[in-house]
Amino acid sequence: MGHHKTVWDTPAELIRHLQPEHPVMAFAPTVLQDRARQFLAGFPGLVTYAVKSNPDEAVIQNLVSAGITGFDVASPFEIDLIGRMAPHAARHYHNPVRARSEIVHAVKAGILAWSVDSRSELEKLFEMVPATMNGQGVEISPRFKLPVLGAVYDFGSKFGATPDLAADLLRLVAERGYVASLTFHPGTQCVDPIAWESYIRVARDICDSAGVTARRLNVGGGFPSHRVTGVDPDLGAIFAEIGDTVRECFGDDAPALVCEPGRGLCADAFSLITRVKGVRDGTSVFLNDGVYGGLAELPIVGNLDRIEVLTPQGQPRGGDLTGRVIFGPTCDSVDRLPGELSLPADIAEGDYVIFHGAGAYSTVTNTRFNGFGLMSHVTVMALA
Template sequence: MNLHGTAQIGQNHHLWIGGTDTVELAKKYGTPLYLYDVSLIKNRARGFKRAFQEKGVGFQVAYASKAFSSIAMFQLIEQEGLSLDVVSGGELFTALQAEFPAERIHFHGNNKSYEELEFALNAGVGCIVVDNFFEISLLKMISSKLDKKVNILLRLTPGIEAHTHDYIITGQEDSKFGFDLGNGQADKALEDVLAFEGFRVLGIHCHIGSQIFETEGFTLAIEKLFSHFKKWEESFKYFPEVVNLGGGFGIQYTSEDTPLAPEQYVTAMIDEVGKQMRRFEGRDLPELWIEPGRSLVGDAGTTIYSIGSQKEIEGVRHYVSVDGGMTDNIRPALYQAKYEAYVANKMNEKPAQTVSIAGKCCESGDMLIWDIDLPIVTDNDYLAVSCTGAYGYSMASNYNRIQRPAVVFVENGEEQLVVKRETYEDLIKNDIPLKTNVFV
């Protein structure tokens, strides 16, 4: 049993998180229910920052908000002194509603609209991560129109892909993101943006993958980037002030996963950058930025479900259904993600059966967990699925007209509802009835 953060077996053999009884919270707020362990988020944020501070390196740690976006989440991130990575006008709007400092917001995305870019510039965001030539042309128009100088990073694809324990060295031209180093796109983009007076080219950005358990992919990417920087120094007299190395740091969803501590990723990055800087006499170390998302909130989140119907097919499978599923966690259906789970009100009971956890959607693929050993369960029990803090709520939907769950933050015995559960009325608030006889 892998318990994360402050999770523990507490009174009444219940699962407790943040000093609160998850079963009592489920009864109070209903299920499905997302719970976030605030202490774990804070500790992760401080761990990333501490790794940079101990090395004496200029840095920004920006929360990749696509993992989980809400006003309360952005307020928490701001309190911890982090920056923020947004990828849409909606995420930017949420951040501004949370009064997040615009100068610490980085705006990403491979197809930002004219309206989104204008919104970002008027808001005074810290930088735009430029993804393609079309965006360069849009930004030139908006910069000239608003008479604003724009801080930008160029997103590069360095030819390194990393996922879990594997990394692949590839030309990586076949990606929807960024300017490729290998085919000359990056050089052309740099020449273009340096020639426009409305841009301040802070540096570059790259992201090599997700759920990464090793440091080798990062160090190989850094080596390739800095080799190219040497060419840029010679050809364009340019060296980046900022090198953003993205995110992708893994977490432990199941016992099969073996991620490193956040500090280990950061230390390896800093050490490799220091090594590569030997090529550049008289140059200061660039400011290093990273963008953790999943690694800040993933294992801080737990979803509590009520157990409902069961179906046992002798010699085949025992299905246990819960009152959520792909509407609140699409990752298992989307890319066969694996999770661990516990019976929140029977934490001390030993496993007595192998079951598969089914969601309630009208889809045979709505399965949360295949073949997990649990105690005997009934419809009076609660299932806690761990590590649902990233890409759960943010990818939730109203498929089958199911309401999105509530979100509660817990810490030191205190609870706070930060996102209300949707109502049936919420589901139809944007519906417009047909006018009488219009289509008859």
């Protein structure tokens, strides 16, 4: 066992041999590919990966290897990243508000699928995006919103038209000769399949109101990752609910389905290895990473409680669990995790705290605030 390995068996093996002082993000490609194949086998339509959740090139490579042929892109950078790494894949530009320079960039890149949630942005697309490109129809999907149901937080506070406005937009798209489709996003970390049902039913109402048969229906992201111990999300039940509701509501007019998972695809393929800087008077725990680093989204969506505490020798701590306040390394008092986390009572300085399921919205939001945030990346065969 040398120190020059490029692929480690588990995070525990890495800890025993390297004793890392800075945060480490451990990536298990086999876990990512298995999750991708689960989506491809279970979802009744096209699976497109939301690049924003983790744009690491190794993630893109492994998703392509697993059979993913579509990507949800939200910026010129993401458009070009997928154009370079997966040149034959579909790219859906579903950020509904864009600068004119971004539209020009996307048209030059050959983007054929767009979303919109306002009249002003639709007029911009009509002005700058042709209805056909290279002999193919260009799709515009009005994005609609409903009151949040069963999600950790509500994307509708920023994006989405009312159903009435979405019907007007859909009608205009069809009248101008574009491929008329619909899209929505139920929120993030939706563990209840019913989160999609009401959206699909309203999608049918929108089509009826507009007098338009939507070519495709993008049911968004929101697919959950495994964040809570003992509660493994039932993706199969979600896929079945989506398929059953579409068949019930649309019958022979059923649109082709698309989804755009981000977190649900990539999160569980990564574990974040942090180290205890100190245990203050036997109470609060200070880690070498926090909300300005790989744990940036926890104050928004809640704690990851799939946690493992290992000694510097890579052995699990076995003490009784007790609630602890967890602080990050910076001198900003905002740098703390929400509430408390249950950690072994015998946790000590120098121990490692591993957050499993940390692959989404972590590496991409990591900062170097206060001089911290140096994060290394490793590949492992398994995460436990």
